[in-house]
Each structure stands twice: as C-alpha cells, then as structure tokens.
Amino acid sequence: MTAATVETVPAIGRVALVGNPNSGKTALFNALTGSRQKVANYAGVTVERKEGRAHTADGRALSILDLPGTYSLRARSPDEAVTRDAVLGRLAGETAPDVLVCVADATNLRLVLRLILELKAVGRPMVLALNMYDIAQRQGLRIDLEGLRRELDCPIVTTVATRKRGIEELIEQVDELARAGAGRNQSTWREPSAAEIRQAHREAQRILKAYVRPPERPDTLTGRIDAVLLHPVAGLMILMALLFLMFQAVFTWAKPAQDLIDGGFQALGGLIAANLPPGLLTSFLTDGVISGVGSVLVFLPQILVLFLFIILLEDFGYMARAAFLMDRIMGGAGLHGRAFIPLLSSFACAIPGIMATRVIDNRRDRLTTILVAPLMTCSARIPVYTLIISAFIPNREVGGFMSLQGLVMFGLYAAGILSALGVSFVTRRFFWRGAVEPFLMELPSYKLPDAENVARNLLLRAKIFIMRAGRIIFPLMIVIWFLSSFPGAPAGATDPAINYSIAGQLGQVLQPLLAPIGFNWQMTVALIPGFAAREVAVAALGTVYAVGSGGGSPATLATTLAHHWSIATGLSFLAWYVFAPQCASTLGVVKRETNSWRWPIIMLVYMTGLAYLASLVVYRLAVAAGLG
Amino acid sequence: MHDMLAAPIGASGLASEVVEGPLARLSQARPGDKGVIIDVRAETHPGDHGVGVEELQRRLLEFGFVEGAEFEVLHEGAIRRDPIAVRLDDMRVALRRRDAEDVWVRLHPRADDSRRRP
Numbered sequence: 001m002t003a004a005t006v007e008t009v010p011a012i013g014r015v016a017l018v019g020n021p022n023s024g025k026t027a028l029f030n031a032l033t034g035s036r037q038k039v040a041n042y043a044g045v046t047v048e049r050k051e052g053r054a055h056t057a058d059g060r061a062l063s064i065l066d067l068p069g070t071y072s073l074r075a076r077s078p079d080e081a082v083t084r085d086a087v088l089g090r091l092a093g094e095t096a097p098d099v100l101v102c103v104a105d106a107t108n109l110r111l112v113l114r115l116i117l118e119l120k121a122v123g124r125p126m127v128l129a130l131n132m133y134d135i136a137q138r139q140g141l142r143i144d145l146e147g148l149r150r151e152l153d154c155p156i157v158t159t160v161a162t163r164k165r166g167i168e169e170l171i172e173q174v175d176e177l178a179r180a181g182a183g184r185n186q187s188t189w190r191e192p193s194a195a196e197i198r199q200a201h202r203e204a205q206r207i208l209k210a211y212v213r214p215p216e217r218p219d220t221l222t223g224r225i226d227a228v229l230l231h232p233v234a235g236l237m238i239l240m241a242l243l244f245l246m247f248q249a250v251f252t253w254a255k256p257a258q259d260l261i262d263g264g265f266q267a268l269g270g271l272i273a274a275n276l277p278p279g280l281l282t283s284f285l286t287d288g289v290i291s292g293v294g295s296v297l298v299f300l301p302q303i304l305v306l307f308l309f310i311i312l313l314e315d316f317g318y319m320a321r322a323a324f325l326m327d328r329i330m331g332g333a334g335l336h337g338r339a340f341i342p343l344l345s346s347f348a349c350a351i352p353g354i355m356a357t358r359v360i361d362n363r364r365d366r367l368t369t370i371l372v373a374p375l376m377t378c379s380a381r382i383p384v385y386t387l388i389i390s391a392f393i394p395n396r397e398v399g400g401f402m403s404l405q406g407l408v409m410f411g412l413y414a415a416g417i418l419s420a421l422g423v424s425f426v427t428r429r430f431f432w433r434g435a436v437e438p439f440l441m442e443l444p445s446y447k448l449p450d451a452e453n454v455a456r457n458l459l460l461r462a463k464i465f466i467m468r469a470g471r472i473i474f475p476l477m478i479v480i481w482f483l484s485s486f487p488g489a490p491a492g493a494t495d496p497a498i499n500y501s502i503a504g505q506l507g508q509v510l511q512p513l514l515a516p517i518g519f520n521w522q523m524t525v526a527l528i529p530g531f532a533a534r535e536v537a538v539a540a541l542g543t544v545y546a547v548g549s550g551g552g553s554p555a556t557l558a559t560t561l562a563h564h565w566s567i568a569t570g571l572s573f574l575a576w577y578v579f580a581p582q583c584a585s586t587l588g589v590v591k592r593e594t595n596s597w598r599w600p601i602i603m604l605v606y607m608t609g610l611a612y613l614a615s616l617v618v619y620r621l622a623v624a625a626g627l628g
Numbered sequence: 629m630h631d632m633l634a635a636p637i638g639a640s641g642l643a644s645e646v647v648e649g650p651l652a653r654l655s656q657a658r659p660g661d662k663g664v665i666i667d668v669r670a671e672t673h674p675g676d677h678g679v680g681v682e683e684l685q686r687r688l689l690e691f692g693f694v695e696g697a698e699f700e701v702l703h704e705g706a707i708r709r710d711p712i713a714v715r716l717d718d719m720r721v722a723l724r725r726r727d728a729e730d731v732w733v734r735l736h737p738r739a740d741d742s743r744r745r746p
Contacts, residue, residue: 072690108719111692194670194682197689205696214718222720223702230713232706324722328707337711438684438727440691443713443720 013062013178014095015054016086018119019103020112021069022317022444024131027161027453028103029066032171035456039464042091047082048358048464056175057168065097071111073118074191077361087122088187099177100126101170106136106143106158107219107445109212113204116152118192123185125177126154129170133158140216148211162450222317222445229321239325242318243344246309250302250348257301265294283485291532292477299585300462302379303352306345307461308454310356313341315449319359320441327439333421334428335372336365337439343369343420346376350586354593355465362437368424370593371603374586375420375579377413380534384577385412387538391558392570408574415578419610471592476584480532498543503528517576517615518569518623527582534582568622575618579611654699654731657712662700663735668693672729684727691723692716693731 019025029037033052042049050066067086068079075081082091089096102119104112119126130136130143149156155173159166192200229235269286276282313319319341327337335343338360346353353373360366393405483506489497498504507525514524522544530537542557545564561570581587587600594600622628649663657663670685679687693716702720703713711724 074686074690076687110717110719111690114690192686194668194686194689197686198694201689201692201694218718226703226713226720230703232704236706320722324703324711324713325705327722327724328705328710438679438687439711439722439724440687440727441722442691443722 012060013098013175014065015062015099015101015174015178016065016067016097017101017103018067018083018087018115019069020071020105020108020115020442022442023069023103023105023108023112024161025069025103026066026457027450028101028129028131028159028167029064030453030456031159031161031164031167032064037460039460042082042094047079049082054171056171060175062171062174062178070115072115072192072197073122073189078363079361087119087124088189097124099174100124101129101174102126103129103131106130106133107139107141107215109143110204110208113207114197114200117200117203118189120152120154121187121189123187123189125180127170127173127177128152128154128156129166130156130158131161133166134160134163135219136215139218142213144211148207151207151211162453219445225446226321226443229318230324235321235325239322242313246306246344249309250305250345254301254305254348258298261298261301262294265290265297269294280485280488284481287485288478288481292474292481297466299349299351300465302348303355303465304458304462306348306352306356308458310341310345311454311457311461312449314359315447315454317444317446320443323441324443333424335369335421335424336360336362336437339365339369343373343376346373346378349378349380350374350376350583351589352465354586354589355461357593364432365437367594367599368427368432370590370599371427371606372420372424374581374583374603374607375416375423377416377578378534378583380583381412381577383535383538385409385574387541387558387561388570388574388577391562392565392567412574412578419579423606423610476588477532480529480584484529496543498525498529498540516619517612518566518572518619518628519576519615520565520569522564523569523573527580530582531584533585534577537577537582566622567627568619571622571627572615572619575614576611579607579614581607581611649734649736651732651734653729654693654701654712654714654733655725655728657701657733657735658709659701659704659712660738661735662698662738663733665693665695665697665699665731666734667695667732669730669732673726681730685730688727688731691721692719693721699733 017025017029029050029052032054036054037050037052040049040051047068052064052066054062054064056062065086067083070080070083072080073084073087075084085091086094086097087100100119100122102112102116104116116126116128128148130145136143145156145158155177157166157170157173159170161167229238269290272290273282273286276285310319313322319338322340323337325337326340330337330340339357341359342353342356344353345356350373353376354370357366357369357373360369389405389408393408396404398404398407480503483503484498484501486502487500489495489500493500504525507528508521511519511521511524519527522541525544526537526540529540529543538557541561545557545560565573581604587604590600590603591597651666654665668685668688670681672681697717699717700715701712702715705711709725711722712728713720713722
C-alpha cells in the first residue's frame with residue numbers, strides 16, 4: 001500500500017492528544033503519525049491545528065489530533081481554550097474525539113494526575129501514555145502500573161516517543177477503545193473552584209503516594225545546569241553569547257542560500273525576459289510572478305536557521321530559562337519575558353519574529369510584541385541604509401577608531417530598539433492599562449533534543465511559512481507590480497515607464513504631502529514599489545533616476561543620489577526607513593497571525609506616523625544646521 | 629532561632645496548627661530558603677495582576693502551589709531579585725515575586741542564616 005492510498009482510507013476513530021506542556025506530546029504525535037501530518041488553523045482563531053494519521057496493525061486509520069499543551073481544562077490562553085473545547089466537543093467545525101490520549105511525563109506526574117482527574121469528568125474513553133518512561137527507569141522511579149490502572153480506571157501504556165517504543169501498543173489500546181465505542185458518559189466537567197483544585201491536588205497526592213515510589217537517582221543534572229544558566233550574572237552573559245551566535249548564524253548561514261535563491265529567480269526572470277517578446281505578459285511573469293515568489297522564498301533560509309535555534313533551545317528546555325532571565329528587563333517596557341526571542345528574531349526579519357510570538361500565551365502581550373517587532377532593524381533595511389550612508393555620510397574616523405559611517409549605522413539600530421521599547425511602553429501605559437498577566441512558568445528538566453523531531457518540526461515551520469505567508473505576500477506583490485506597471489509608458493516617452501504608471505501618478509500626487517520632510521517626487525514614487533520589501537526601494541530609486549536597475553551599480557546610484565539630494569534629504573530618508581512599514585509581507589503576516597485586518601492597519605498607521613514625524617524632525621534640524 | 633522574623637501570624641489564623649518556623653510570604657523568600665506552603669490566598673493587590681485575585685489563586689493552585697507542598701527557592705533574577713525559580717515538590721516553577729505575595733509559607737530554619745529579613 002502506498003502512502004497516497006493510505007491517505008484515502010477513512011479514519012475509523014478520532015483520537016486527541018492532551019497533556020501538560022513539556023510532556024513530549026509533540027514527539028509522541030510525530031512517532032504516531034510520521035510524515036502523515038497536516039497543519040491548519042482552527043476556524044476563527046489563530047491556534048495551530050495539527051492532525052495526522054496513525055495506522056493499526058491491520059491497516060486501518062486513526063485520525064490523531066495534537067492539542068495544545070495545558071495544565072488544566074480551565075483555559076487561560078486561546079491555545080488552551082482550543083484544547084478545552086476540542087476535548088468537550090464544543091469546537092465549531094470539529095467532531096468530538098472518540099478517544100483521549102493523555103500524555104504524561106512519567107518523571108513528573110503530579111500536575112498531570114490532576115489534569116487526568118479533570119479529563120475523567122469529561123466522560124470519554126481515555127488511554128494514559130506514560131511517556132519518557134526510559135528516563136523514569138533510569139532514575140529508578142517505580143510506578144505501580146497495575147495499581148494506577150485500577151485506580152484511574154483507564155488503560156496505561158508506557159512509551160518512549162523519541163525511540164518509538166510503546167507506539168504500537170498505544171495504537172492497539174486506542175483502537176480497542178475506539179471500536180468498543182463504550183464507556184462514553186455524559187460530561188460532568190465544569191470549571192473547578194479553588195476548593196475543588198485543592199481537593200484534586202489532595203487526590204493526586206494520595207494516588208502518587210500509593211502507586212509511585214520516588215526516584216532512587218533523581219535528576220540532579222538540571223539543578224547543576226541551572227546553577228550556571230540561571231545565575232544572575234553568568235546566566236545573562238551566556239544568554240547574550242547565545243543570542244550573538246544566533247544572530248550571526250541567521251545572517252551568515254542563511255546568506256549563501258539566500259543569494260542562491262535570489263540569483264536563481266533573477267536568472268529565471270532573465271531567461272524568460274530573453275525568450276519572450278517584451279510586453280505585458282513578460283513583465284507580469286518576470287516582475288510580478290517570479291520576483292513575487294522569489295521575495296517570499298528568499299526569507300526561507302533565515303526562517304529555517306532561526307527556527308532551528310528556537311526549536312533546539314525549546315527542546316533542550318532553555319527557552320523557559322531565557323524568559324526567566326529576560327522577564328524583568330523586558331518587563332520595564334511592558335513586554336513579557338517570552339517576547340524576547342521574537343524581538344531578537346526580528347533583527348533578521350520581522351516575519352519569522354512575528355511568527356515566533358506564538359510562544360506568548362497572553363493575547364495583549366502577544367499583540368504588543370507583534371506591533372513593535374517591525375521596529376527592530378531587519379536585514380532588508382541594510383541595503384537601503386548602506387546606499388544612503390555611502391552617498392551622504394563622509395567616510396571618516398571619529399574619535400580615532402570609529403568610522404562615522406559605522407556610527408550612523410549603529411545609531412539607526414539603536415533608534416529601532418529604543419523606539420520599539422518606547423512604543424511598547426506607551427501601548428501598555430496608555431492604551432492597555434492594567435497590569436501584565438501573571439508570569440507562571442514551568443522550568444522543564446533539560447533534555448537532549450532528538451534529531452528526528454527537530455528536523456520534522458523544522459520542516460513543518462518551513463511548510464507553514466510557505467503556505468501561509470505565500471498566500472498573503474504573493475498577491476500583494478502582484479498588486480504592487482500592477483500599480484507600478486499600469487498604464488504603460490506612451491509611445492515616444494522619454495522618462496522611465498514607472499513615472500507614467502499608477503504608482504508614478506500616485507507618487508506625484510502624494511509628493512506635496514512628503515515635501516515637508518524633504519522628499520522629492522522621485523523618492524515618493526520609489527516608495528510605492530518599495531512597499532514590496534524595503535530593499536526594493538534601492539532598485540526602485542535606480543529605476544526612477546533611470547540609472548537602470550540592471551546596469552547601474554550601487555556606487556553609481558549613490559553618486560547620482562548625492563548629486564540630486566541634499567544631505568538633509570538623505571538623513572530624512574534614513575529616518576523614514578527606521579520607522580516606515582515599507583514591507584507588505586510583514587503586514588500580510590500580521591494579518592495572518594492576528595486573523596484580522598485591524599492590527600496590520602494599526603501598524604501601518606502608527607509606523608507611518610512615526611516615520612513622518614521622525615523624518616520631519618531630522619529634516620528640519622538638518623536644514624537649520626545648514627545641510628539643506 | 630525563631631525570632632529572626634517578625635512573622636505576620638495574626639493575619640494567618642493558621643499559625644497554631646503548623647510546625648515551627650517563621651511564617652512568610654513566598655514573595656519575600658531568598659534562594660536557599662526551604663519550607664512548606666501553608667496557605668494560598670486571594671487578597672493582595674486586587675486588580676493588579678492582569679487577572680482577578682481569584683484567578684491568580686487558581687493558577688497558583690494549578691501549578692502546584694498548594695497547601696502542604698514542599699518548596700525551595702532556587703534562583704532569583706538579576707534585577708530586583710525578580711523573578712524567582714522555585715522547586716515545588718519534584719518540579720521547578722518560575723514566577724514573579726508580586727504574583728507570589730499571596731502564597732504564605734512556613735520556612736524551615738536555615739543553619740547558615742545570618743541575613744537580615746525585612
């Protein structure tokens with residue numbers, strides 16, 4: 001039977017995986033389903049829905065749903081609400097699961113026992129998977145499986161998801177329950193009160209005492225690693241070193257692949273341009289479709305490198321530690337400790353950064369992070385900064401050892417960081433008063449990441465990015481191409497074609513608006529295709545100044561700009577690029593991640609406002625200083 | 629040994645039924661402090677946790693901050709000694725000090741305690 005026919009076998013049972021975070025639930029999901037996974041969103045919410053197929057020994061299919069990890073059915077975040085609603089069969093567009101598989105970290109049973117007690121009230125057949133059983137055995141932890149099975153009245157399977165141990169037995173048990181269809185009772189679950197949670201804890205404690213003997217060789221490694229990694233000074237220094245490495249890797253490891261993709265798409269565009277007659281179709285294929293697809297895919301290497309780090313750190317157990325170390329520092333600006341990785345990622349590109357905000361549970365914390373992420377200086381700003389700096393900032397030394405150009409570059413990065421902290425502070429202080437959510441987080445035991453799981457999760461991220469971002473970014477690219485190409489230049493036109501297009505006309509109409517900040521109409525026109533991505537502005541400037549996007553080298557363009565613009569205008573343009581939301585892809589991803597046009601619009605408005613203000617101040621100051 | 633802390637026993641009403649040792653808020657504990665959780669309340673700074681105090685109480689309970697649980701403060705952050713990492717029975721949990729104010733604990737006396745307490 002081939003994989004393709006397997007997919008078409010109707011599932012005979014629907015299984016949902018529930019468990020605490022860090023219980024190895026995703027690893028178990030991977031072990032159960034292999035590569036037969038599908039990722040989508042739950043209707044109406046931005047929570048990821050992961051479903052896959054497992055097969056019984058006699059070839060029948062079980063549909064497996066991987067629900068977000070939770071400590072309780074009393075949901076505290078959108079993710080946990082999905083888990084609750086899916087388990088209770090209340091989720092719109094979802095059939096209730098036939099069998100629940102509660103995934104437990106065998107070495108850490110206390111909290112999951114309380115969750116099991118809650119799940120039992122739901123009244124669905126359940127199997128308990130005691131995962132990471134090998135670690136429990138190594139620690140000399142003794143679990144009376146038979147006693148626990150009797151006490152909880154549900155089958156128990158011991159598993160080691162990363163080694164695919166116990167998987168067949170788990171499928172067998174689930175299959176048996178699914179086929180029996182028995183044991184389904186009316187759900188008596190309701191939100192427990194504080195007193196009921198206490199009662200459940202006492203019950204869990206009693207069960208634990210009766211059936212689990214504490215480990216003979218408890219894990220001391222985690223404590224010893226934490227003594228270093230959570231040390232107030234050494235811990236922060238290690239974190240900074242890690243970040244530096246990650247930042248470097250995103251830039252340098254991804255660069256060759258990005259150049260390859262970029263070059264490949266350019267070559268493809270060139271090939272088409274050479275073999276098709278010049279005209280609308282060719283322009284659409286080369287400037288619209290191919291550069292559109294290319295501009296999506298060119299982010300992929302950075303996203304993969306970044307997510308490789310994130311997944312490794314997450315699986316190792318370090319992510320919670322990073323949040324712990326950064327919580328107070330970020331907290332000063334009203335950001336959650338977990339906002340730190342997404343913001344750092346945004347230095348490479350805001351798109352993976354915004355995608356990485358999924359680690360933040362609370363909606364407001366997450367939205368604040370999303371809103372400020374594009375203020376971090378992404379790598380696409382670098383070509384623009386380099387061009388303008390080389391055109392307007394003299395290459396001389398300051399203080400004997402620093403280059404003035406380098407100093408300006410540093411200043412632009414610093415302006416991005418400070419404005420992000422400022423915007424977040426203002427947002428939390430004036431718009432979302434009210435204290436930040438409680439910070440309560442388990443610090444999981446350290447574990448060596450499993451190569452196969454890391455690879456699988458990385459592939460999944462890549463797939464999600466291409467599917468989701470592509471669906472939004474690509475159409476936007478086509479729109480921008482359309483604006484820059486229609487109507488075409490009239491016969492005998494002398495100016496570059498873009499000047500006659502909608503974008504060109506729009507630029508000339510908008511020019512009076514941008515005149516106070518020192519922008520001429522050519523710059524205004526270049527800003528419109530520049531919405532495709534920040535670095536596109538460089539090529540667009542080349543086009544409007546008729547330097548030619550192909551022929552003219554950046555050095556020629558810099559000379560042309562230095563000739564046409566005043567220094568004040570150049571500085572104003574730099575200030576604009578620190579803040580302006582000149583990136584349709586970012587807005588598209590924000591739409592995708594927040595499931596609403598509201599947030600990209602707010603982002604567009606506030607960032608444009610900041611950009612205008614910053615450019616105005618810079619331009620006026622520069623003019624006053626005699627640089628006009 | 630027990631006079632090193634002016635324990636706010638009056639507020640608790642539980643002082644008589646617990647073992648010896650100073651009573652304190654978990655939010656005041658320092659790394660190395662060990663003890664047992666005596667009472668998890670819902671009263672401090674209502675409206676200041678982003679969620680109601682009852683909700684905070686339930687979250688604390690769900691994470692295992694429950695009466696009778698043994699704990700040890702393991703680490704604290706660099707800025708204002710916040711947040712703290714706590715070993716709770718057999719797991720480790722991080723939380724901010726202000727969210728830990730309603731967790732009342734009985735500290736085991738420390739042999740090496742020469743520190744001043746608030």
